[in-house]
Amino acid sequence: RxxxxxxxxxxxxxxxxxxxxxxxxxxxxxxxxxxxxxxxxxxxxxxxxxxxxxxxxxxxxxxxxxxxxxxxxxxxxxxxxxxxxxxxxxxxxxxxxxxxxxxxxxxxxxxxxxxxxxxxxxxxxxxxxxxxxxxxxxxxxxxxxxxxxxxxxxxxxxxxxxxxxxxxEPALFDTSGLAVRQYFATSADGTSVPYFVVGPEDGPGPAPTLLYGYGGFEISMVPGYSAVTGRAWLARGGTYVVAGIRGGHEYGPAWHKAALGANRVRAYEDFAAVARDLVARDITTHAQLGIEGGSNGGLLMGAMLTRDPELFGAVVAHVPLLDMLRFHKLLAGASWIAEYGDPDDPADRTHLERISPYHQVRTDGPAYPPLLLLTSTRDDRVHPGHARKMAARLREHGHPVFFHEHLGGGHAGATDHGQTAFNEALVHTFLWERLTPRR
Structure with missing residues (x-):
């Protein structure tokens, strides 16, 4: 039961x-x-x-x-x-x-x-x-x-x-000259946060880097083979990074609970710490650092955009959760109250507003990096209204935003391999053009 x-x-x-x-x-x-x-x-x-x-x-x-x-x-x-x-x-x-x-x-x-x-x-x-x-x-x-x-x-x-x-499975990209390393960043409260770096073995210096994260629902970010990442990013000379921030299950139940409810900001502080650590290690620069996430990871992307825009050169959010004051009224949102808190409870509403990217968009402070929002009309988990509203608000305030919505595909954002390939090409072209120096 x-x-x-x-x-x-x-x-x-x-x-x-x-x-x-x-x-x-x-x-x-x-x-x-x-x-x-x-x-x-x-x-x-x-x-x-x-x-x-x-x-x-x-x-x-x-x-x-x-x-x-x-x-x-x-x-x-x-x-x-x-x-x-x-x-x-x-x-x-x-x-x-x-x-x-x-x-x-x-x-x-x-x-x-x-x-x-x-x-x-x-x-x-x-x-x-x-x-x-x-x-x-x-x-x-x-x-x-x-x-x-x-x-x-x-x-x-x-x-x-x-x-x-x-x-x-067949090897679908050339791994010669590539290596996997693991590092640890120190978050705002002193917590050590693990992350993996996949890139050139000789480490030639700052390179276009894509940082991926999730940070919720006990989902661990673990090593895994991706032909798309290999061919669309690593083969072009990019570096790929996966962060194991709090909210996941990388270190068991306590790692998840550390970012529940009012403590959600811990996940965002962890992700920002990894971004800073990548720059400190000369793996990349802030202008060459792009970030990507989907669903709850899309919420993470929205939080990074509005909390620490100066850390990143580009942001990609797939089927994102962005309005944290109405998420429980849309589709499957009510089932996530145990993860985030209840917007109808005054005790939770304050912290939910603070982590709600839609409500934290501002016109002062550092400029926002360009954002690519992807959603689906048929998403039955995270309502496409999250992405639509965010795009409208960002444009209203003069921030750079690109928006793409498939008519089908549900929460996966694509109905078949053709649409998936289009999405991946769109994402990696967007990132590469914005993170590589202009000649």
């Missing part, structure tokens, strides 16, 4: 048809799953003396009888978070992230406790996840590994045995 965006209840349906469901007594914000003899619980708040972000295993029948003795399968620390887990018939595959890079282990329950062994084949600065198991049938599993310069690769293995590479 889903209570709101972040809370739910789990019930056991008894075999007797007329017996009422039995609520499993775990916190409403926790994740819970039952497999054979085991109840596994992922905490999002401290519980039974364990910190948020812990993975616990209970004997299910004993738990129903009131026993709360747990096996601790994972405990987070400042740099490591739970990424997920999957059961096979007799084993649990545990995925974690250490500074946003994947690690995988094989855990096996037994009479003497749980045995652990690393799952091989996960290179540094990459993302790995289990794609399929059949926990009712056996211990076979499939897992997927990708990175900024590594095409997605599918592996098949048997828990406790060997694994093999089954298939790899």
């Amino acid at each position: 889903q209570i709101d965006f972040w809370k739910q209840e789990l019930f056991l349906l008894p075999e007797e048809a007329d017996a009422p469901p039995v609520k499993i007594d775990v916190p409403d914000d926790a994740g819970a799953h039952v497999h054979r003899d085991w109840l596994t619980v992922t905490t999002k708040s401290p519980w039974l003396g364990h910190p948020e972000g812990t993975l616990l295993a209970f004997r299910f029948e004993a738990f129903l009888a009131g026993d709360r003795e747990a096996e601790v399968l994972f405990t987070p620390d400042e740099r490591t978070a739970l990424a997920g887990y999957s059961w096979t018939a007799n084993h649990l595959i545990l995925g974690t992230r250490a500074d946003v890079s994947s690690r995988m282990e094989l855990l096996t329950p037994g009479p003497e406790g749980w045995r652990r062994a690393p799952l091989p084949g996960v290179p540094p600065l990459s993302t790995a996840s289990v794609t399929c198991t059949d926990p009712d049938a056996g211990d076979e599993y499939f897992h997927h590994v990708t990175g900024f310069l590594q095409p997605s690769t599918l592996y098949r293995g048997t828990a406790g045995g060997d694994s093999e590479s089954l298939k790899q």
Whole structure:
């Protein structure tokens, strides 16, 4: 039973048809799953003396009888978070992230406790996840590994045995001379914020740079292969950056909660800190730095435009959320109150107005960089009115804004590969023309 965006209840349906469901007594914000003899619980708040972000295993029948003795399968620390887990018939595959890079282990329950062994084949600065198991049938599993310069690769293995590479996506851009690095920026409150830089291995100095971010809804910005980024940006000599700001899940539940509600500004401070750090490291200049984000990331782009316009040379916002005083009255917006706050509650309205790009447009102060807004008439999640109103207000105040609206495509902003290609060409042409020095 889903209570709101972040809370739910789990019930056991008894075999007797007329017996009422039995609520499993775990916190409403926790994740819970039952497999054979085991109840596994992922905490999002401290519980039974364990910190948020812990993975616990209970004997299910004993738990129903009131026993709360747990096996601790994972405990987070400042740099490591739970990424997920999957059961096979007799084993649990545990995925974690250490500074946003994947690690995988094989855990096996037994009479003497749980045995652990690393799952091989996960290179540094990459993302790995289990794609399929059949926990009712056996211990076979499939897992997927990708990175900024590594095409997605599918592996098949048997828990406790060997694994093999089954298939790899084709390499769609030349990676020679490119490298992936990770750095950390210091945010306004002293928090260390991770980010990845993909670009020339020899680091020739300031270059046109595209910085991407999201910062919300527990979505982590992790390494991943993108042919479009490779061919449309990296192959032209650009540098690509992905920031793991607060609001995501890069470091577990606390990283998400740190930017909830009235603390949303932490995500914006983190993103601005990464922008400044890129310039301080001579990776780019403010005039050569473009930023891009969509949906909640579009809200981030709007916030950057109105809060720190001097940091950027161009901004791209896809299907953006921009009016934070009316978002809950449009389409799916009411479901996001648990993330942002309630505009009808005076206690929340003040901070929502402060982070609402539509209400923060001004005519004084530093000039705004050019903005490209993309939306869809058929977006059924973030209403296109957000982008339309923002474009109108910016033009009213004399700020440079470009606006493109597809008639279809929903929240993806495109209905087919042709429209997607058009959007990507539009975005990368807009950015490249504005971030490269004129000759």
